[in-house]
Amino acid sequence: MAQNDYSNMIAADVDAPLRLEDISIYYKTAKGRVQAVRGVNLALKAGESLALIGESGSGKTTLGLGIVRLLVKTAVIQGSITYRRDQKEVEVLDLAPEALRQFRWQQCAMVFQSALNAFNPVLRVWEQIWDTAKAHGWRDKEAVRKQALDLLNFVQLDADRVINAYPHELSGGMRQRVLIAMSLLLNPQVLILDEPTTALDILTQRTIITLLRRLKEEKNFTMIFISHDLAIAAELADRIATMYGGRLVEVGPTDQLFYSPRHPYTLGLIRAVPTVTGGFEELSSIPGSPPDFINMPSGCKFHPRCAFATEKCSQEEPDLEPVSNGHYAACWHWREVKVEVDRWNEVRAAAAN
Amino acid sequence: MAPLIELKNVTRRFGKGDQRITAVDNISLSIEKGDIVCLVGESGCGKSTTGSMVAGLLPTSEGQILYKGQDIAQMDRAQYREYRHGVQIVHQDPYASLNPTQTVEQMLTTPLQKHGNYGSRTAVRRRAIELLEIVGLTPAEEVMAKHPHQLSGGQRQRVSVARALTLNPAFIVADEAVSMVDVSLRVSILTMLSRLRTELDVTFLFITHDLALAKYFAWQEGRVVVMYLGRIVEEGPTPRVIQNPGHAYTQALLSAVPEADPNIARKKKPLELRSADIPSLLRLPSGCTFHPRCPYFVPGVCETAVPSLIPIAGGGAAACPVLNKEGVVA
Known part of the structure; x- marks a missing residue:
């Protein structure tokens, strides 16, 4: 099949700070190739927050690691990642080791899941910060310290105390905030946050969400949130990309994905998650289990779990196609999904009255 | 009749000096029999310790736990055996709670053979298959031969539940039983647990940090119990606690929960706390332990005495003398 409208549009978006074209990532294993990401096209707008949503095994973390090229040695990445800042463009997949190292913190910083493991347990926070700065050519210790204190203050920590603390002396939420502060140290343009609130307590999650919102509003960072949690998307994202079985299956503005989803998987996720505010709502889960990468279904990878599936779905895999302005879905039956969503919205509106 | 499970002034300490x-x-x-009780709170609040004590996995330091009116610490062998059969626990992590070297069949038939009265091996096997069908793992024959690594997280958690059911328990402690299960599958596990309640008469203590899940699971006929730093600060019928919380901590939690709905998320106004940091259990604040963070703090009241639970209109009680005057939430 020829290049479709969606991938052409991404390729034409030359001003995007980060542009992924036809990204595929596979792992070499004893059982053969495991295709974790397939044909992902995505262009980030300057200053936007994009949530990459999917369940375990959807390929979202692999994709995030692929962008900063931190994949394990057994992984192979294909396609093109174009990074752009101040009119200069680089192809991330062609960067030599030294240039890549510079790219990682100075242009594109990643905040990893599980904040404890991201630190060296025997170094104080300041030593970890200074190591990072040194590795990127900073020599002025006082300037780095001042910058670090400013950033720790920005993330609402008691900077003078925290900078001299060991990681184990900090709570999970404090460590997460230190990591976010460190990721900002070298003034990157793009921040990738992998599950930034998972495993944190509710009140701590709220602190992190408020902090990320300030980063977005006051510092205008371009951010990618990788999460299984729809709440973080609803709270922070301008746009959502849903991944399933290694592919993007739906991309669009946050409100449209939540209130007018066009892919049955996105619809299923939204119906599976309860909210605290409001009355009781009937929920339903998606039947079956997430796909097994060794034994991928044919055609659309979601078809064994999908209520809309037909013969065609088990044979041909759909590409992303426009369903409304700026909103794309990869489903042969998105028009039927629309009918179902409209009916559902009416029921909900009637229930609310 | 005595309640199925009763905790009387239970305290549990760890460590020395x-x-x-x-x-x-x-x-x-x-x-009571047939109740659904959700124990909610953040990490370190004591909810899992409580669950372990109820299931008999941890002794209490002070106070009593009663099963059908009898103190579990005073039971004779036969009574204790009945209690341990009657109360089962489903753990949070289905990747750690199942023996990786055993097949599902071994996991289910071992307790059935040891404790059940099934007579023949065929009858034991039949029962194991029945249990897998009850928890929605079909085709059961195929699942029986599998090892845990061949199952997804959701399927593993169903095996854990089936294993808990082998001894026909009257009571199940579900400790964060769906937290590690994929979002798309959580609801189906909760629905399955609800079915056990109506069909098999199992009573649940559902422990979770996720208020939205607690709300969903216990909305009808259920109760929510909120813990903070080892104490119960509020309890009551689920709709009352969720819609009209009577303790500042419950209010803070509810107003802070990230919501999977952009319109609700935009409207949310988190209660501003005086401090973001949770106090250490080693140095608990005096009086109401929430007072250093509480926006409603009244000097001379909150830090002087540990508040007791005061009944609230609409059901339940809250341990907040400031918000909850004369049983009506201000």
């Missing part, structure tokens, strides 16, 4: 902490501090709770 200046490292001693009180994980559960003088809590009382009564659970």
Whole structure:
């Protein structure tokens, strides 16, 4: 099949700070190739927050690691990642080791899941910060310290105390905030946050969400949130990309994905998650289990779990196609999904009255 | 009739000397047959310690736990055996709670053979298959031969539940039973647990940090019990607690929960706390332990005495003398 409208549009978006074209990532294993990401096209707008949503095994973390090229040695990445800042463009997949190292913190910083493991347990926070700065050519210790204190203050920590603390002396939420502060140290343009609130307590999650919102509003960072949690998307994202079985299956503005989803998987996720505010709502889960990468279904990878599936779905895999302005879905039956969503919205509106 | 499970002034401490902490501090709770009780709170609040004590996995430091009216610490062998059969626990992590070297069949038939009265091996096997069908793992024959690594997280958690059911329990402690299960599958596990309640007459203590899940699971006929730093700060019928919380901590939690709905998320106004940091269990604040963070703090009231649970209109009680005057939430 020829290049479709969606991938052409991404390729034409030359001003995007980060542009992924036809990204595929596979792992070499004893059982053969495991295709974790397939044909992902995505262009980030300057200053936007994009949530990459999917369940375990959807390929979202692999994709995030692929962008900063931190994949394990057994992984192979294909396609093109174009990074752009101040009119200069680089192809991330062609960067030599030294240039890549510079790219990682100075242009594109990643905040990893599980904040404890991201630190060296025997170094104080300041030593970890200074190591990072040194590795990127900073020599002025006082300037780095001042910058670090400013950033720790920005993330609402008691900077003078925290900078001299060991990681184990900090709570999970404090460590997460230190990591976010460190990721900002070298003034990157793009921040990738992998599950930034998972495993944190509710009140701590709220602190992190408020902090990320300030980063977005006051510092205008371009951010990618990788999460299984729809709440973080609803709270922070301008746009959502849903991944399933290694592919993007739906991309669009946050409100449209939540209130007018066009892919049955996105619809299923939204119906599976309860909210605290409001009355009781009937929920339903998606039947079956997430796909097994060794034994991928044919055609659309979601078809064994999908209520809309037909013969065609088990044979041909759909590409992303426009369903409304700026909103794309990869489903042969998105028009039927629309009918179902409209009916559902009416029921909900009637229930609310 | 006596409640199925009753906790009377239960305290649990860990550690020695200046490292001693009180994980559960003088809590009382009564659970009748058929109840759904959700124990909610953040990490370190004592909810899992409470669950372990109820399931008999941890002794209490002070106070009593009663099963069908009898103190579990005073039971004779036969009674204790009946209690341990009657109360089962489903753990949070289905990747750690199942023996990786055993097949599902071995996991289910071992307790059936040892404790059940099934007579023949065929009858034991038949029962194991029945249990897998009850928890929605079909085709059961195929699942029986599998090892845990061949199952997804959701399927593993169903095996854990089937294993808990082998001894026909009257009571199940579900400790964060769906937290590690994929979002798209959580609801189906909760629905399955609800079915066990109606069809097999199992009573649940559902422990979770996720208020939205607690709300969903216990909305009809259920109760929510909120713990903070080892104490029960509020309890009551689920709709009342969720819609009209009577303790500042419950209010803070509810107003802070990230919501999977952009319109609700935009409208949310988190309660501003005086401090973001949770106090250490080693140095608990005096009086109401929430007072250093509480926006409603009244000097001379909150830090002087540990508040007791005051009944609230609409059901339940809250341990907040400021918000909850004369049983009506201000």
